[in-house]
Amino acid sequence: MADLDSILRETFGFSGFRSVQRDVIDRVMAGAHSLAVMPTGAGKSLCYQIPALARPGTGLVISPLIALMHDQVRAAEAAGIKAATLTSADADWAATQDRFRAGDLDLLYVAPERASGDGFQAMLEATPLSLIAIDEAHCVSEWGHDFRPDYRLLRPMLDRFADVPRIALTATADRHTREDILAHLGIPDEGLIVAGFDRPNIRYIVQPRAGLPKQIKALTDEQPGAGIVYTTSRAAAEKLSAQIAATGRSARAYHAGLPAEERAANQAAFVASEDMVMCATIAFGMGIDKPDVRFVAHAGIPKSIEAYYQETGRAGRDGDPAEAHLFWGAEDFSRARRRIEEEVEPERRAGERTRLNALGGLVETATCRRAILLRHFGESPPERCGNCDNCLDPPKAVDATETARKFLSAVYRTGQRYGMGHVGDVLMGNTTERIEKLGHDRLSVFGIVDADEAPMIRPVSRALQTREALVQTDHGGLALGPAARAILKGEEEVALVLPPAKPARRRRNATPNPVGDPLFDALREKRKAIATENAVPPYVVFHDATLREMAAIRPGSLGALSRISGVGEAKLARYGEDFLEVIAAHG
Structure with missing residues (x-):
């Protein structure tokens, strides 16, 4: 077996291992099964590439997306590694199989549905396997945010090659998901190696939406590098990409509704570019193996903190400074709650609600964003990170309980069918034609908010919807939600975060040429x-x-x-x- 440090130096050009890489590799070299939980950019691929080169045989890598596999093979070949894929998009199946049988491959990449097939497993018997790597292993867990049923079919294949060390890898797995991965992939508890979840080079910035096109333009004007903007719909991806392109910036759209050829062309253009902005739905997902993405922005809330962590983790994989922006609105949470009730299986709804509430805590907090993220994954971070908007420019937190109670009362007394604008007019005592026609100027809540309190109405409405004290009706009005009762009875306070007038200053000239050489x-x-x-x-x-x-x-x-x-x-x-x-x- 070759020397690990020599392979690291000669093949990859690195002088030393980072974080827990050596611990993971040593377990694989010893023939043990492992689960490595490492943040994006921490060098997970080296944890199977190096032992695949050091051990006799071919390393089998199970990966969820064709585009991701092709990117990984391209990078491996550039480093002098003999790698290939067997996917539905490959025309050289026979040649690849011949190379595998001849022992001429260091790494073979396949999708999980391929790996679970009997015919493919029979082919694997032809050549010794150095290891089996299961990438994006959180896909095996129903508790995880990106469940893929095909991953559940891998266990018989793994047991068929029980003597081959297996290594599962993921950047996104909370405690429950980690337990699922260990159980479903047959990895002992002592095989769990967690490197931590912190991405210190990413700056987290969260803002309410207030003219999204203008906010995105301000971001792209200050960030010349490549970036991803995640949108909540296909139409929004196309509209936003057109708006960005109209400013002269290179931009494209990506979503599942585009023809496959156009999706592939757009992704290839983005991967090759150093300044393109990709506006995409989450269909533009795990296949992003591009290290020099300088920013990721969300035009609406993601599905969960796990999804947010993974999606923002596509920024700054090269270790250089990067930014993660989240622009959110109260209606995001209302839509998400409706989706849970209408589209999620009953047995999974409680978990989805818990995730959504955790996300609400992240966007509403006046404390360190990074600390909330890391605590979600079971870590005990410092109270302040110094590299998120709340740490750089602390917001003001005020007690908005009385305003919240007034708002909830007005929603109730107007019949739980009107939107924030109408309810706000009633509270401020604005005599409109509609208010007079409905008789809402005669309600006890009419005019109970004075001019000093009026600026609190919109953020209070947003906060109440985030907490499920208010829910949107089918026609866009507001109704009392399950969390309203405790607030109205004085059993729960409502603290409101008032963001600073200007967002945290962005780093200028941090990358890629800080000294102008x-x-x-x-x-x-x-x-x-x-x-x-x-x-x-x-x-x-x-x-x-x-x-x-x-x-x-x-x-x-x-x-x-x-x-x-x-x-x-x-x-x-x-x-x-x-x-x-x-x-x-x-x-």
Whole structure:
């Protein structure tokens, strides 16, 4: 078996392991089964790639999406690893199977439905397996936010190859989900290795929606790098991408309603781009293996904190500073509650409600966002992270209990059928034609909110809907929800978070060229030319961090270049002279 540190250095160009990588790899090397819970960007793929190279046989990798598998194979091949896929999108099935049987593959990637088939398993008998890796392993759990039934069919295959070490990997699994993964994939409790969930390079910013197109434009104006905007509908994805494109920024849409060819083309363009904004539904999901995404924005609430964590985790996988923005409205929570009651199986509704309430706590908090995220996953973080909007610019928290009780009373006395605008007019004593016609100017709640209290009406309405004290009716009106009674009886207080007038200042010039070095820009241009010529994304050639180190150290030989982090032997041989020429030209 090859030396692990040598493989890390020679194949991947790294001088040392990070976090729990070595612990996970050592278990695989010892033939033990493991579950690795590691944040996105922490190097999960190395945990199976290195032992697959070090152990005899071929490593089998089970992954949920074809696009993700193809990206992973492309990156592996660039590092000199012999890798292939067997998917419905591949035309070279016979050649790949021949390579597998001949022992000419280090890694073979397949989807879970393929792995569970008897014919495929019979083929696996032809060659020794070095390991079986189950990527995105949270998909096996019904408790998880992204359940995939095909993952439940893997256990017989795993037991058929019981002597082959299996390694399950995920970035998103709370305690309950972790227990499910261990049970369904036959991994002992002592095989659980949790690296932690913190992504310190991501700045979390949460704001109420207040003119979304304008808010998104402000974001894209200040963030020149590639980004993803998650929308709540297909129509919204197309509309927003058109609005962004109209400003001159490269933008495309992605959703399940587009033809497969167009989806694939848009994703390929985004992966290859260094500045495109992709406006997408969650159909644009786990297949994103792009490390240089500088921001992820949500135009509405995600399904859960787990989904939020995973989706925002697609930003800054290269370790450079990145941002996660969430723009939310009270109607998001009303729609989500209706979806739970109408679309979710009865036995799963309680769990879904719990998740939604946890998400409400995240958007409404006046405390550290990161601390809430990390506590959700069972960690004990510091009270302040210093890199979220609430830590950078603390909001004001006020006691809005009396205003909330007035609002709830007005909703009740007007018949639980009118929206926030009408209820607000009644409370403020605005005599409109509609109010007079309905006789609402004669109600006891008419005019009980003065001018000083009036600015509280909209945020109080939003807060009450988030907490399920108010729910939307089928016609868009407001009615009392299950949490209203305790507030009306004085048994529960309503604290309101008033965000600062201006959001937290964004980091300027943090990436990709913080010191304005022309050599770095020239290295990026060379990388782009090489990537175009080889039909691969720029990051497959080198990450920005590698180029920044080149620009800082200015190596003058292949030997010196080989000591730059991220420059392995295959890339050194393939690209080394090209980059040395650029460095020499800027001497």
